[in-house]
Amino acid sequence: MAAALAVGLALAGCAGGPASDGAGDGATTAQVRIAAAADLKFALEEVVVLLQERHPEVRITTTYGSSGTFLSQISNGAPFDVFLSADLAYPRQLVEEGLADEEDVFPYAVGRLVLWAGDGGGLDPADGLPALASDEVRRVAIANPAHAPYGVAAVEALRSAGVLDEVEGKLVYGENVAQAAEFVQSGNADAGIVALSLVRSDPLRGIGAWAEVPLDAYPRLDQGGVVLRSARDPGAAALVRDAILSPDGADVLARYGFSLPGATDEG
Template sequence: MRAPRPRAILAVLGVLLLTACGTAGATDGAERATEERVVRVAAAADLKFALEEVADLVAEEHPDVRLDLTYGSSGTFVQQITNGAPFDLYLSADRGYAEQLVDAGLAAPEDLFSYAVGRLVLWTPDGSALDPAPGLTVLAPEDAGTVAIANPEHAPYGRAAVAALRAAGLEEQVRPRLVLGENVAQAAEFVRSGNAQAGVVALSLVLADPLRGHGRWVEVPVDSYPRLDQGGVVLSGAADLGAARAVREVLLGAGGTEVLERYGFSLPGS
């Protein structure tokens, strides 16, 4: 029996390689078809816990979409996005900031939307001698200690807190004792950790699991500060506009609004 010729061996190897390449190509194509569609979200800090639940709803309705969530100050995000930060969806604690991005040509007018109305509370930590029940007036005495708020320079909740203190006639008395957080979540953390004796922070945060049941709080009258109309926008430079818009629809849908209401947000138009 003669040994196989070299040319015959090469021909067989060529067929095997083509078959292998075809199989690999089909596998790669299947993997690409099931790749995650990542939506990079710049979100106001008051959404920190509510948005985690909305992300679960997104996963249920759109299994191929995943949220990459970054929380911070709404004003700081505007600066970052204007300077080219790679976000797809922006959720602000002040709709005005989202409108600025539309005016700057970074988002289309039809991609602007309102999603919630935020609310302020006066919160004191466990063990504090301060009873918040009477409202902001308990902060008047100097021995009431330090008061945490978000930085009003770029955080809507900080501006609202200053306005509420001014409406109560307490701005000048309390200002020297203010401790400023980079955002409202950090201001709440100052209170939780004992680095501030009280805080004027977001209702959504004190209703969330890490803070729920700790300390005492009372809602600040909504007519004492500018209405916290919260709005967002899908950015024109989004890597996947369809996926970013799908996330927006989940947030504005029945499931998303139920989550927002559970965390103390009012709905637009209310």
């Protein structure tokens, strides 16, 4: 199982996700290329399955990674049709750059942080972030705050808990939040501050223990997407947006621990 999980999380940053190949049946008439924040790795795959049950003629290609990296790539001409960011500010920045229209920006979820300790660790996440200052904790995985919104949130949570100075030297950075979770799962980190959506996924459910980080400890993770002006088939790209915002899509996101935009968060 561990090997399978490592492969699954390694897909964050690579092309993946369910897709109809359309080979030999002439069914595929459109392709949509999605750049998606790594915290969506498992939830989005379920939404794509729902979409393709209704629109088998559309082929979906999904690349997972850090939102800041995608922002830079799209600004430099990377060929994506839909951008699903862990920070709503990034799609809005693409509007400012003339690469998307304001009416095509949509909030889709609010993310949450957890403190997660893998199997065999001596940390009890219920003790909260101050427990990371213990000498028994040697390495703490987070997403790289230079370009990952979950990394920024993790740093601010440590600052809010008053232990950033003590823990900073223990931090190991994943390229994105899924890779940070992989560090914990593999034992390369004793604990991690990662996305709730990942520890609720089938591959990670039941591994170690986790506890939510208080919502008032870090900036609200308002997540949003945008259909880009460069989309090869804007109508097909809009189907992705509609699937995520549909009641079925919202149900999937809720199962992975996301709050819906506009909902009142409870700590």
